[in-house]
Amino acid sequence: MAKSISRFVCTECGYEASKWLGKCPGCASWNTLVEESVPKKKAGQPEVRIPAVPLDSVSGDAVYRYSSGIGELDRVLGGGIVPGSLVLIGGDPGIGKSTLLLQVADHVANTDKRVIYLSGEESLRQIRLRSLRLGINNANIYLVSEQNIELLADYLRDINPALVIIDSIQTVYTSGVSSIPGSIAQLRECTARITDLAKKTDIPVFLVGHVTKEGSLAGPRVLEHMVDVVIYFEGEKNFTLRMLRGVKNRFGSTDEIGLMEMSGQGLVEVLDPAYVFLGHSSSASSGVAIAASYEGSRPVLVEIQSLVVSSGPGYARRMASGIDQNRLALIIAVLEKRRGYPLASHDVYLKVTGGLFTRDPSVDLGIAAAIISSYREKTLPRDTIFIGELSLSGQVRSVPFLEQRLKEADRMGFKRVVLPRSASAREGLPGSDFEIIEVETIDDFVETIAEG
Ligand code: TYD
Ligand code: MG
Secondary structure, three states, rough: OOOEEEEEEEEOOOEOOOOOOEHHHHHHHHEEEEEEEEOOOOOOOOOOOOOOHHHHHOOOOOOOOEOOHHHHHHHHHHEEOOOOEEEEEEEEOOHHHHHHHHHHHHHHHHOOEEEEEEEEOHHHHHHHHHHHOOOOOOEEEEEEOOEEEEHHHHHHHHHOOOOEEEEEEOOOOOOOOOOOOOOOOHHHHHHHHHHHHHHHHOOOOEEEEEEOOOOOOOOHHHHOOOOOEEEEEOOOOOOOOOEEEEEOOOOOOOOEEEEEEEEEEEEEEEOHHHHHHOOOOOOOOOOOEEEEEEEEEEEEEEOOOOOEOOOOOOOOEEEEOOOOOHHHHHHHHHHHHHHHOHHHHEEEEEEHHHHHHOOOOHHHHHHHHHHHHHHOOOOOOOOEEEEEEEOOOOEOOOOOOHHHHHHHHHOOOOEEEEOOOOOOHHHOOOOOEEEEEOOOEHHHHHHHHHHH
């Protein structure tokens, strides 16, 4: 008899090695390789061979999608649920994944379709209690308390659902693999089986995945390559705001964010995204600036807070939350080199409020304004919006979607905007009564506004 073979797989990136290594060559994480046995492969030809087709004979119709019933989720999915797709929803325990998916199940079931909700995580009673709390009482939702994924095919045949929800992928197993549920081998084998079923039947599947670094539960990282869409459900536990963020999407853009709020009756959509990221303090303080970021397909106004304090001996600290640390370093360097602010001897802390992570470079000017304001301990007017990207040479560069950003700022009652001086910036300005201040370089900016 052949000896059973084992391999070592990284729980972070899925790198495979034949022997144990302390540091993963794939992602450079330490101590992440775990041993697993290689599942037995069936030898020989597969039973059916899918014929190759000429490109011009394939129908070019747009992908058919149907709504999840939650507009913000549809937005992140790229316009709705695609039949046969596998969607992984990752997030910390308790963030609201089960709540979200039960609500989706309800919406889909209300359109006369059946939904299977397979839970290996909670008992039927627990799910029932949640559904009562959410006011969901739908006979088209079929609860399955089963952990063996091989039985899923039978359930699909019996119930013929339009949607399958598996809560969570870490709790299901297949007997083809000897390791425990949640191990890398199980995760991969189960996901492969589910993918196979989804593609064959054209039934979409939502998978819940926990993001846990510790313990034997693997993060959903290794699954990301296997599914069509990966969405992270995020938020700070103590706050009600929740964010859906696409990190991979074979059917749409990953720039979109979906915003929801956890209420007593489950999750509700945030219909006015401009509002949620603005601070609610009425008194002005130094180090605070408002910027108009653009996330996916809509403008979002964000409050940027900065704290500049003189540092002790050694390197000055830079801490950024909500923007890339390197962008902060770059803006600090520009301010230091072009304007001579002695920031090398100051710690700089920066935060985008509300938990948003923005990659939009147009918030550069807002960041610079916040830093200067904190350094000089002078407050900026609260009715002013800062828009513009900073180049290394100190130029303030124009940004796209200026018109939409300004409309949003106008709607939110802002009175003044500081924006880049360029031909394209002037186009499409709404005829509102904004006071518009154009700046060309960081010098302009500092002399007229920040120190003006
Ligand atoms: P849950 O969906 O169980 O989270 P997950 O599946 O991601 O672990 O949601 C858990 C939290 O949500 C729990 O702390 C209670 C809260 N919650 C509400 O605030 N309102 C509600 O209507 C529901 C159902 C839950
Ligand atoms: Mg749950």
